[in-house]
Amino acid sequence: MSFIKENADVTPIVDTVFTIVRQAAAAKAEFGEDAVVDATIGSLYDESGKLVAMNSVFDNFNSIDNRIKAKYAGAFLGNETYRKSVADWVIGNSGCELCSSVVATPGGTGAVNLTIDLCLNEGQTLVIPNIAWGSYAIMANNAGINVKRYEMFDGDLFNMNSFMNVCQEVMNEQKKLVVVINDPCHNPTGYSMTKEEWGKVIEFVNELSEIGSVIILNDIAYLDYSYDLGSVRSYMECFNKVTNNVLISIAFSCSKLMTSYGLRCGAAILLGKEEASVKVVEGSFEKAARSLWSNVNNSAMENFYEVVTNRHDEFMKEKAEYIELLRRRSSIVVEEANACGLPIYPYKEGFFVTVRCDNALRDKFHEALLDEKIFTVKVNNGIRIAVCSLPVEKCKGLAARMNQILEGCK
Numbered sequence: 001m002s003f004i005k006e007n008a009d010v011t012p013i014v015d016t017v018f019t020i021v022r023q024a025a026a027a028k029a030e031f032g033e034d035a036v037v038d039a040t041i042g043s044l045y046d047e048s049g050k051l052v053a054m055n056s057v058f059d060n061f062n063s064i065d066n067r068i069k070a071k072y073a074g075a076f077l078g079n080e081t082y083r084k085s086v087a088d089w090v091i092g093n094s095g096c097e098l099c100s101s102v103v104a105t106p107g108g109t110g111a112v113n114l115t116i117d118l119c120l121n122e123g124q125t126l127v128i129p130n131i132a133w134g135s136y137a138i139m140a141n142n143a144g145i146n147v148k149r150y151e152m153f154d155g156d157l158f159n160m161n162s163f164m165n166v167c168q169e170v171m172n173e174q175k176k177l178v179v180v181i182n183d184p185c186h187n188p189t190g191y192s193m194t195k196e197e198w199g200k201v202i203e204f205v206n207e208l209s210e211i212g213s214v215i216i217l218n219d220i221a222y223l224d225y226s227y228d229l230g231s232v233r234s235y236m237e238c239f240n241k242v243t244n245n246v247l248i249s250i251a252f253s254c255s256k257l258m259t260s261y262g263l264r265c266g267a268a269i270l271l272g273k274e275e276a277s278v279k280v281v282e283g284s285f286e287k288a289a290r291s292l293w294s295n296v297n298n299s300a301m302e303n304f305y306e307v308v309t310n311r312h313d314e315f316m317k318e319k320a321e322y323i324e325l326l327r328r329r330s331s332i333v334v335e336e337a338n339a340c341g342l343p344i345y346p347y348k349e350g351f352f353v354t355v356r357c358d359n360a361l362r363d364k365f366h367e368a369l370l371d372e373k374i375f376t377v378k379v380n381n382g383i384r385i386a387v388c389s390l391p392v393e394k395c396k397g398l399a400a401r402m403n404q405i406l407e408g409c410k
């Protein structure tokens with residue numbers, strides 16, 4: 001006997017992150033901090049091992065009136081001040097001139113989910129990268145949607161051929177394409193596509209859009225930790241060339257941007273050539289929001305608006321310090337990996353560096369790392385090192401140790 005509907009996904013979540021996070025914490029308690037390398041946690045931690053909660057963000061949050069915290073949001077689509085400031089933040093200086101609409105969501109998760117769930121029918125197929133945030137596949141599965149994966153890399157470059165082949169195949173089959181591009185600062189490899197690569201993607205989906213509609217789900221969860229903030233949004237200029245049959249849904253998240261993971265605030269930014277088609281999508285997102293979470297955390301939206309409006313410089317300065325910290329940590333790992341020959345994916349920026357390792361060897365490697373009290377997270381064909389939470393001193397010498405352990409596993 002079953003209490004839930006027939007096609008519900010009842011397989012338990014395989015939680016590859018939190019189990020290992022707990023193991024690392026237990027090892028630290030047993031053997032002491034110094035004996036353990038804990039590269040598991042995917043949130044920003046400071047050099048003293050504490051979760052970062054930016055002052056510019058939380059001093060502001062604490063000054064928000066209790067009644068604003070208590071209140072429902074002003075609309076299912078999100079508060080107007082929030083929607084406007086998100087649009088300014090994400091596309092304001094990008095050069096993107098498409099028609100746009102912002103739908104507030106609980107985190108980037110909400111935006112990704114709405115796009116997958118509302119743009120594909122049950123039984124259709126979502127295209128995602130072969131190395132990817134695990135939730136895309138969970139969301140698809142939950143909605144009865146299949147998944148096909150394109151290879152992310154050809155050597156150290158974006159694998160355009162695989163991207164095109166998989167997208168073409170899916171378009172031919174179902175006359176519709178929804179494809180996830182998690183860029184810039186891809187989780188978990190730290191790759192960022194060049195503007196030229198984006199140009200080719202747009203050129204190609206435009207061709208496909210003669211067969212059926214195309215939705216690019218551009219997940220930008222880590223964008224604001226780019227090492228080149230001045231031009232990180234310039235790829236969005238390529239969006240201007242899309243045909244009427246292409247829609248872009250940007251999944252924006254306040255979680256990493258503001259170190260406010262628990263406040264659950266984000267947005268879907270819908271971009272298209274024609275206002276009318278953007279409005280149709282906006283309307284269906286609004287209805288789904290109403291049915292799923294009703295409205296988004298009022299004070300989190302208010303806080304975003306106030307921080308980027310009234311505390312902009314203070315916030316940017318504080319965030320810049322953490323970007324610098326990420327750069328220091330990651331460059332130690334990357335430079336040492338290159339020096340000792342530890343194979344890594346082409347890291348440019350972001351929270352994670354990932355070791356290249358076929359799944360056939362990966363589990364043995366991961367176990368061997370655990371034996372040496374090096375805690376990492378398994379990903380498809382790789383081992384993720386969360387430099388976002390690993391202090392500088394722990395980054396030093398890690399690549400050589402890992403390489404030696406990897407060699408011992410072969």
Ligand SMILES: Cc1ncc(COP(=O)(O)O)c(C=O)c1O
Pocket residue numbers: 042106107108109110133182187219221252253254255256261265266
């Ligand atoms: C690639 C990617 N996208 C989206 C998210 C969504 O985060 P949130 O729902 O907290 O905004 C995450 C969180 O880890 C992520 O890694």
